[in-house]
Amino acid sequence: MTEPVVVARGITRRFGPKTAVDTVDLRIERGQIYGFLGPNGSGKTTLMRMLTGILRPSEGEALVLGVRLPGNAEPLKQQIGYMTQTFSHYRDMTVLENLRFCADIYGLTARERRARLDELLQIHDLTEQAHQMAGSLSGGQRQRLALAAAVLHRPRLLFLDEPTSAVDPESRRAFWEQLFDLVDDGASIIVSTHFMDEAERCHRIAILDHGRKRADGPPPRLMRDLDANVVEVEGGNLRLFKRDLDGRPGIMSTAQIGERLRVLVEKSIGDPAAHVRKAGKLALNVRCEVVRPNLEDVFVSATRRAVREGAA
């Protein structure tokens, strides 16, 4: 078996009294897209910054591409690419000028540079925008420029911090296809997101909440092993029914999705659909059915379990 690209043990970062990342263990295998899934403020950026060597952990350690952190992170710089959450290129320089600037930082020779920049413009569909100011690009084009710049030096490990939060679904799909092409070419990728559909595209994910890792694994396995049953309710007055269910024994959470109510029921309940029907006093005319869990159910269950156990 090949060496993992990241192994982290007990990695922690405090900012004054605030613990942004709390004793996180990770093992990320080569050739994978690994997602950090979590809401705003759950510690995704802080964890990424520690793994790139930019930010020193308060406690714990990590081995990233064989480089021990905390320690001298210099050898990592040529081997990793980092696409930050905010657009970090010069708005008053063209696409090509921005890419040339990055190529100089990475020390590409003039010959390498010309060939690589042509290739990147083509792969990332920016040829037409090559001489356009970066500040006038659309959200999707900016994101493609940011990715092109992050992979310019062919990094072995790529960090992408919420890369698609400002783009439309079509651009997001195209972006993910590019990520799988990069993996096919030998890269490993760590990506943070708060989108469930995006997390589902990852080979593996870690669910982060209040700086803690609540669960990890391949999304299909996390869904299969969900520690709850999911019941969908249709018909009747769903708002009333929801109010009726909330807080009842065995009911972990309720959320309305269009014309249905999605209810998480504790695993210990024998007949979850009947339990939901009985738990709601206004159960006339409703249809309750056990359905397959999705990643949002996993997220809700993992974070609620932590609250119940007093770990938050």
Ligand SMILES: Nc1ncnc2c1ncn2[C@@H]1O[C@H](COP(=O)(O)OP(=O)(O)OP(=O)(O)O)[C@@H](O)[C@H]1O
């Ligand atoms: N430099 C800092 N000084 C003080 N607190 C910080 C600093 N950086 C992060 N934090 C705090 O640490 C917590 C985690 O922040 P972080 O940016 O890592 O979360 P995130 O999951 O990336 O969130 P988002 O999706 O909003 O970017 C937040 O409460 C944040 O306010």
